[in-house]
Amino acid sequence: MKRIAILGGGTAGVAAAYFLAQSNAEADVTLYEASTRLGGIVETVREGGFIIEGGPDGWVTEKPWALELANELGLEDEVIQSLDEDRKTYIRLDGQLVAMPDGMRMMVPGDLAAVEASTLFSDEAKQAFRDEPCQAEALRAAAPDTDESVASFVQRHFGPEVLTRIAAPLLSGVFGGDVNTLSVRAVMPAFVAMEREYGSLIQAVQAKAKQPQRPIFTTLRSGVGTLVEAMAARIPPQWIQRNEAVKRLQRTPECWLVDGRPFDSVLLATPVDVAAQLLEPTDHRAYQLMQMEASSAVIVALCFNESFDLPPGFGFLVPPGQDSLLMASTFMDQKFPHRVPPGSRLVRAFFGGAAAQRLMRCGNDETAAIARMELARILGPLPTPAITVIRRWPNSLPQYAVGHLDRMAELESRVDSIGNLRLLGNGYRGVGLPDLIRDARKAATEVLD
Numbered sequence: 001m002k003r004i005a006i007l008g009g010g011t012a013g014v015a016a017a018y019f020l021a022q023s024n025a026e027a028d029v030t031l032y033e034a035s036t037r038l039g040g041i042v043e044t045v046r047e048g049g050f051i052i053e054g055g056p057d058g059w060v061t062e063k064p065w066a067l068e069l070a071n072e073l074g075l076e077d078e079v080i081q082s083l084d085e086d087r088k089t090y091i092r093l094d095g096q097l098v099a100m101p102d103g104m105r106m107m108v109p110g111d112l113a114a115v116e117a118s119t120l121f122s123d124e125a126k127q128a129f130r131d132e133p134c135q136a137e138a139l140r141a142a143a144p145d146t147d148e149s150v151a152s153f154v155q156r157h158f159g160p161e162v163l164t165r166i167a168a169p170l171l172s173g174v175f176g177g178d179v180n181t182l183s184v185r186a187v188m189p190a191f192v193a194m195e196r197e198y199g200s201l202i203q204a205v206q207a208k209a210k211q212p213q214r215p216i217f218t219t220l221r222s223g224v225g226t227l228v229e230a231m232a233a234r235i236p237p238q239w240i241q242r243n244e245a246v247k248r249l250q251r252t253p254e255c256w257l258v259d260g261r262p263f264d265s266v267l268l269a270t271p272v273d274v275a276a277q278l279l280e281p282t283d284h285r286a287y288q289l290m291q292m293e294a295s296s297a298v299i300v301a302l303c304f305n306e307s308f309d310l311p312p313g314f315g316f317l318v319p320p321g322q323d324s325l326l327m328a329s330t331f332m333d334q335k336f337p338h339r340v341p342p343g344s345r346l347v348r349a350f351f352g353g354a355a356a357q358r359l360m361r362c363g364n365d366e367t368a369a370i371a372r373m374e375l376a377r378i379l380g381p382l383p384t385p386a387i388t389v390i391r392r393w394p395n396s397l398p399q400y401a402v403g404h405l406d407r408m409a410e411l412e413s414r415v416d417s418i419g420n421l422r423l424l425g426n427g428y429r430g431v432g433l434p435d436l437i438r439d440a441r442k443a444a445t446e447v448l449d
Helices: 011-022 065-072 112-117 123-142 150-158 160-175 189-198 201-209 225-232 272-279 284-289 353-360 364-379 404-418 433-448
Strands: 002-007 027-032 044-047 050-053 079-081 089-093 096-099 217-220 249-251 256-258 261-263 265-268 294-304 315-317 328-331 345-352 387-398 421-423
Touching: 002 011, 002 256, 002 261, 002 433, 011 027, 011 225, 011 433, 050 294, 050 345, 050 387, 065 079, 065 217, 065 225, 065 433, 089 160, 112 123, 123 150, 123 160, 123 189, 123 201, 150 160, 150 189, 160 315, 189 201, 256 265, 265 272, 265 433, 272 284, 284 404, 294 353, 294 364, 328 364, 345 353, 345 364, 353 387, 364 387, 404 421, 421 433
Parallel strands: 002 027, 002 265, 089 315, 265 421
Antiparallel strands: 044 050, 079 217, 089 096, 249 256, 256 261, 294 345, 294 387, 315 328, 328 345
């Protein structure tokens, strides 16, 4: 019987345990989780008829692995998708919320007429959009053979204004990072592939727009936490060890020792900084490759038992330098159905970077007051919320810096040479729920083989 340790009970660790349990293979599995709960930053609070997400509110539809898992768990009737017929995202610019033009895929317009009619861009930026398709061959020829920053990539196509107003706030909402250091090949691989094929990103987006379009986001009616809860319910209870923070991981010629207990294989699903510390005695180079910056996030969800006017759409983003602590806000009852009781509202506020670090030191009352004040400055006066949920996620967003894929390739080679070890989590091959689930399924299969 194979003895398998899973270190970390976030989404990746729970998924790995679930897939091992479903394999029906003879295995003695122990899942170590340092806290009292499973799921990591995935958490759904259900109170007063509100579905309140403490972390991600769904996943990108085009990545299939989370939906495949939901169906496998019998959650087909739970699956819902974003209300894309009403999709609109705003950018805070000079004290006003300005809608992004229709047909945008991140910073790339599919409809140049919509760009021309927009007040979001200057004449210079609009000209850059007009010029980009005409430069398709030159852009394809100039595409570097090596990795580059997101900033470099976007500026080559559209210039600095589009980078600052669109790309930077969009990517900050996902990675919490600096576009000047983020790796374009790691965080925007689809756009790199578009450049290789078309040269012009606008031509690529326009070509793809002719294909059948699916809603951008998918979630579960009762919240993303249902996915973790359904997996956990199918894991043998004796496998799960809560409040068990592993202090020492040691490789011997015969086995792995987890705090002195022998295992044949280890799935290391802790945050990257914890995983690096545990691996350092075994392989110092692996430890070095796992050193990466990570940003923090603070999420404040405000639930209102009365309706009030909000701009139509999913919410807004705040570019750097716009005199707000906010990074973004989502109008949850307008993004997904079934989030609130009739006649109610649910607004989430997101803080990242220095603002998140500041709020980490504040109490709940002060954090809630700051969130309400920042939202009111942008949206106007708000009613008193009936429910407030605050979540702090320190160092939860690893930064995929330029060269990330090369470092991960070397890290994977070293991990393979160590033997009977797999690294899971959001620090390696993608930060979204589908990425974590894909990697967990693959690791569970490999460790049994």
